[in-house]
Structure formats: structure tokens, C-alpha cells
Amino acid sequence: MSLIADEIITFSSVLKIAYNLLASRNYLKRKKFREKEKLVAVTLPFSDLAFAADTIPVFPIRMHEFEISQYLTYLGSASSIFGWNTVSNFLGFIRNLGINEVSKIVDDIIEDVIDVINKKYNEMYDIGIEYGISTDFCYGLKSLVGMHVSKGSNVDACLNVTIRCSAYNKYLESLQAINEGPKQIWIDIPPRNIGNAIELLTDNISHAIKDFEELTGKTITDNQIRDHFKIGNQVKRAYKNIIYDISASDFYPCNPATFSEIMALLSITFQDYNSNATRYRDNIVSLEKEMRERIRKGIGMDVSNMPRIFVTPMFGGWEPKSHEIIYELGGRALYADWELLQLLEEIPTSPNSNPSEEYARFLMRATETGIGCDNDxxxxxxxxxxxxxxxxxxIFFQLFGCHSISNCYSMLREKIRNELEIPTTAITFNKIGESIDQVKTRLGAFMEMFK
Ligand code: SF4
Incomplete structure (x- = not known):
């Protein structure tokens, strides 16, 4: 088999995930206008109830139009006519374009995808600032406001799950004023697991389910919720396997910079599963298989002598060039935010369980040790x-305007010094691309420690 065929076939699932992210606008329009489905805005990986309610969760940036590379456009149209598994037409197309550097195709496509998304994030940030959001807010919140200002009127509801960060909760509260139309569905997570916190949270989840029933006019059964949890669990299992078995291993199925781009792509898309849970499950499960298959065949790169640099947090905004710079300096960047925040934990689905209570336990676990807990x-x-x-x-990204997660760095540095004895550094971040030179200098000095 030619190199092109091998590249495309053995990595087609990542291309599908990328395509489904960038071609969302048409997909969502079809769902809303032709199939009369309800769109629900979600942020962070809190889309479960929206899926269980048979609505369409959407991380709002996906309602925008993106520039899609010609390969992906062709792949998308070929897939709708011939099915995703028929790649011969796609390969013929690439040959006709006279592309010789075939081994770089997948790398280039993925790199383009991340660049295109990041440009859009910056656009959202600018819209957020123009709208008048305080310059004191972090990058993530400014861009989220921009997404709602520009596209939020298209959704039927917003699913608002509160976390420890008061700025984030203020952003959620502001959504009603940004767009009056969408129904606001709330899940308040008690900040501590004391007393009857689980009971309270279970109640809040039950209320949210009722709100969803009002929105769609359809009853949501426990089985429906469990069925969605089962799909979510499969997604999480594959994601965890990719993090632990592959990203931490010594042989990668591609070069480490591309690998990090794939991890960044998963991090973005995990928030709403590209609006289709079964399709996303199928893609991430086959992505894991494809990666393992490439490794088994020895396709990829020996990375045993490249230091593993854990880069975090990235979900509120981070400099996406970091992994490329780290790669050029001889290292490899590992991303694992959702696992760190305990959002890849599976939710029990036994027939006798109460799914609202199980979901409450899941959210509480994440709150206790990840997304909403104290700095210690x-x-x-x-x-x-x-x-x-x-x-x-x-590498720890300290976000300008973040008074919640970013201020734990000094405590973290102390603990790392005492317990892990590995080098660590903090990089301040305001906006993508804004201080690339400073990032390069910091990373250059940091990577020197591994020589
Ligand atoms: S980055 Fe900080 S300020 Fe922004 S949402 Fe997260 S915790 Fe809140």
C-alpha cells in the first residue's frame, strides 16, 4: 500500500473528528431547522444531560463557519456519498493535486485544524472585549462571552453547571442578558461534600431534567440517561487509554507535535462530543485502535529519549504553539486536563441505580478533587x-485574570520541589499568539535543564 493510503486509512478517525468539528455549522443547521431538534449551549464537559434529553449539545464556537482545508472538505463530501471507509476517491484526489510530501499530509491537516480553531478563539475573545466584558476576566471567559454574543441566539437553551470559580459563575449568570431567548437550565453544585450535599445536588439534577422535559415536551426515562452514560463511559475509557497507554509510552504513532495536536483536538471536542455522542464514541474508539495498530506495525516515532513535559491547564486558554516549541527543543508535551479534573471518571449504570444520584456523585467527585476544590x-x-x-x-499556564486556578502555582511548585523533584515553570498567558517570543524564551531556558 502506498504511503498516502496508509496514512489516511490508519488515521482516518482523527480526520473525522476534525471534520466533524469544523463542519459543525451545516450539521447544526440541519438538526435545528430540518429535524426540529433543540440546540443546547454547553461549556466544559457537562453535556451528559443534554444528550440524555435527546437534545443537541453544542459548544457555541462550533456554530461559526470555519475555513476547512480542501482535504477535509473532500473527505467530508466523499464520506457522505461513499461512506467514510471508502478512501480510494480521496486518495485519487490527493494524487491529482500532485502532492508529493505524502507522509506529512495528516500532520499538516491536523496542524491547520488547530490553527483555524485558535484564530476563531481569538476572534471570540475580541468580540467579548467589544461587548464590554471586564478586561479582568480570563481568556476563556472572554471568548465564551464572544461566542454567546455572536451565536448564542441560535440555541434553545443553555445548560449552566456552576463550578468553584466565581468569575465563571458570573459569566453563566450574564447569559440571560446576552440573549433573552434561550431557556437557562441550571445545575448548582454545592461547593463541599458535607451534610446532605449529594442529596441537594441530586435534587438540582432532577430539576434540570424537568427543565429539559419542558424544553422538548418529551419525558426522559432513567434508562435513557443510563444509555447515554454507557456511551460516555466508552468515550472516557478510550480517552484514558490514549492518555496513559499511548501518550506516556516510549513509541508514538506519529511525531510528538502531531500527537499533542490530536490531544488538543480531543480536549476541545470532548466538551460536546461534536454534538453526536455515538459518532464521537465510534471515532475515539477507532482512534485508539488506529494508534495501537500503527504502534504495533512500528509506524511512528521512538520518543524514549524525549522528556515528557506535562503542560497544564489548557482549558481556560493556553499557548497552542507550546507543543511545537517543546518538540523543536527535544521534548514532548502531554495534555491531560480532563483526566486531571476527574472528568474522565466513569458513571455507574447498573439497572438498579438512580442515574441522577450517580451523576451527582460524579459531579461531586470532580468538584472535590478537580474542577471545584480548594488549592490544596x-x-x-x-x-x-x-x-x-x-x-x-x-509547565503551568498562569492565566491573566484567573484568581481561581492560577493562584495555586506557588503551592504547586513547593509540592513538586518536595515530592517529585522535577523541574517546573510558570508561563503567563493573556491571548493566543500574543507573547510567543516570551514563551519561546521561557521554554528554551526550561528545556535546557534536560540537556
Ligand atoms: S481559567 Fe480561572 S478564571 Fe477562567 S474560568 Fe477557569 S478558573 Fe475561572
């Missing part, structure tokens, strides 16, 4: 993750 526990989670990944170093 949060720094322990960073430490645990670095240890589990066998990291040789850690």
Missing part, C-alpha cells in the same frame, strides 16, 4: 497526574 486538593491532583504520566517536567 487541586495541587495534589496536579501532582498525582504528573506522577501517573511519569512526567519529567511541568
Amino acid at each position: 486538593k487541586l495541587t495534589d491532583s496536579y501532582l498525582r497526574m504528573a506522577r501517573d504520566l511519569n512526567a519529567d517536567g511541568m
Whole structure:
């Protein structure tokens, strides 16, 4: 088999995930206008109830139009006519274009995808600022406001799950004023697991389910919720396997910069599963298989002598050029935010379980040790993750305007110094691309420690 065929066939699932992300606008329009489905805006990986309610969760940036590379456009149209597995037409197309550097095709496509998304994030950030959001807010919140200002009126509801960060909760509260139309569905997570916190949270989830029933006019059964959890669990299993078995291993199925781009793509798309849970499950499960298959055949790169640099947090905004710079400096960047925040934990689905209560336990676990806990526990989670990944170093992104997660760095540095004894550094971040030179200098000095 030619190299092109091998590249495309053995990595087609990542191309599908990329295509489904970038071609969302048409998909969502079809769902809303032709199939009369309800669109629900979600942020962070909290889309479960929207799926269980048979609505279409959407991370709002996906309602925008993206520039799609010609390969992906062709792949998408070929897939709708011939099915995704028929790649011969796609290969013929590439040959006709006279592309010689075939081994770089997948790398280039994925790199383009991440660039296109990041440009859009910056556009959203600018819209957020123009709208008047305080310059004091972090990058993530400014861009989220921009997404709702520009596209939020298209959704039928917003699913608002509160977390420990008060700025984030203020952003959720502002959504009603940005667009009056969408129904606001709330899940308040009690900040601590004391007393009857689980009961309270179960109640809040039951209310949210009722709100969804009002929105769609359809009853949501426990079985429906469990069925969605089962799909979510399969997604999480594959994602975890990719993090632990592949990203922490010594042989990669592609070069480490592309691998990090794939991890960044998963991190973005995991928030709403590209609006289709079964399709996303199928893609991520085959992505894991494809990666393992390439490794088994020896296709990829020996990375045993490249230090593992755990880069985090990235979900509120980070400099996406970091992994490329780290790669050029001889290392490899590992991304594992959702696992660190305990959002890849599976939810029990036994027939006798109460799914609302199981979901409450899941959200509470994430709150206790990940996304909503105090700095002491949060720094322990960073430490645990670095240890589990066998990291040789850690880069911590300190977001301008973040008074929640970013201020745990000094405690984290202390703990790393005492317990892990690996190098660590912090990089301040305001906007993508804004201080690339400074990032390069910081990373250059940091990577020197591994020589
Ligand atoms: S925790 Fe920090 S990065 Fe996350 S939303 Fe709040 S302010 Fe932004």
C-alpha cells in the first residue's frame, strides 16, 4: 500500500473528528431547522444531560463557519456519498493535486485544524472585549462571552453547571442578558461534600431534567440517561487509554507535535462530543485502535529519549504553539486536563441505580478533587497526574485574570520541589499568539535543564 493510503486509512478517525468539528455549522443547521431538534449551549464537559434529553449539545464556537482545508472538505463530501471507509476517491484526489510530501499530509491537516480553531478563539475573545466584558476576566471567559454574543441566539437553551470559580459563575449568570431567548437550565453544585450535599445536588439534577422535559415536551426515562452514560463511559475509557497507554509510552504513532495536536483536538471536542455522542464514541474508539495498530506495525516515532513535559491547564486558554516549541527543543508535551479534573471518571449504570444520584456523585467527585476544590486538593491532583504520566517536567499556564486556578502555582511548585523533584515553570498567558517570543524564551531556558 502506498504511503498516502496508509496514512489516511490508519488515521482516518482523527480526520473525522476534525471534520466533524469544523463542519459543525451545516450539521447544526440541519438538526435545528430540518429535524426540529433543540440546540443546547454547553461549556466544559457537562453535556451528559443534554444528550440524555435527546437534545443537541453544542459548544457555541462550533456554530461559526470555519475555513476547512480542501482535504477535509473532500473527505467530508466523499464520506457522505461513499461512506467514510471508502478512501480510494480521496486518495485519487490527493494524487491529482500532485502532492508529493505524502507522509506529512495528516500532520499538516491536523496542524491547520488547530490553527483555524485558535484564530476563531481569538476572534471570540475580541468580540467579548467589544461587548464590554471586564478586561479582568480570563481568556476563556472572554471568548465564551464572544461566542454567546455572536451565536448564542441560535440555541434553545443553555445548560449552566456552576463550578468553584466565581468569575465563571458570573459569566453563566450574564447569559440571560446576552440573549433573552434561550431557556437557562441550571445545575448548582454545592461547593463541599458535607451534610446532605449529594442529596441537594441530586435534587438540582432532577430539576434540570424537568427543565429539559419542558424544553422538548418529551419525558426522559432513567434508562435513557443510563444509555447515554454507557456511551460516555466508552468515550472516557478510550480517552484514558490514549492518555496513559499511548501518550506516556516510549513509541508514538506519529511525531510528538502531531500527537499533542490530536490531544488538543480531543480536549476541545470532548466538551460536546461534536454534538453526536455515538459518532464521537465510534471515532475515539477507532482512534485508539488506529494508534495501537500503527504502534504495533512500528509506524511512528521512538520518543524514549524525549522528556515528557506535562503542560497544564489548557482549558481556560493556553499557548497552542507550546507543543511545537517543546518538540523543536527535544521534548514532548502531554495534555491531560480532563483526566486531571476527574472528568474522565466513569458513571455507574447498573439497572438498579438512580442515574441522577450517580451523576451527582460524579459531579461531586470532580468538584472535590478537580474542577471545584480548594488549592490544596487541586495541587495534589496536579501532582498525582504528573506522577501517573511519569512526567519529567511541568509547565503551568498562569492565566491573566484567573484568581481561581492560577493562584495555586506557588503551592504547586513547593509540592513538586518536595515530592517529585522535577523541574517546573510558570508561563503567563493573556491571548493566543500574543507573547510567543516570551514563551519561546521561557521554554528554551526550561528545556535546557534536560540537556
Ligand atoms: S478558573 Fe480561572 S481559567 Fe477557569 S474560568 Fe475561572 S478564571 Fe477562567
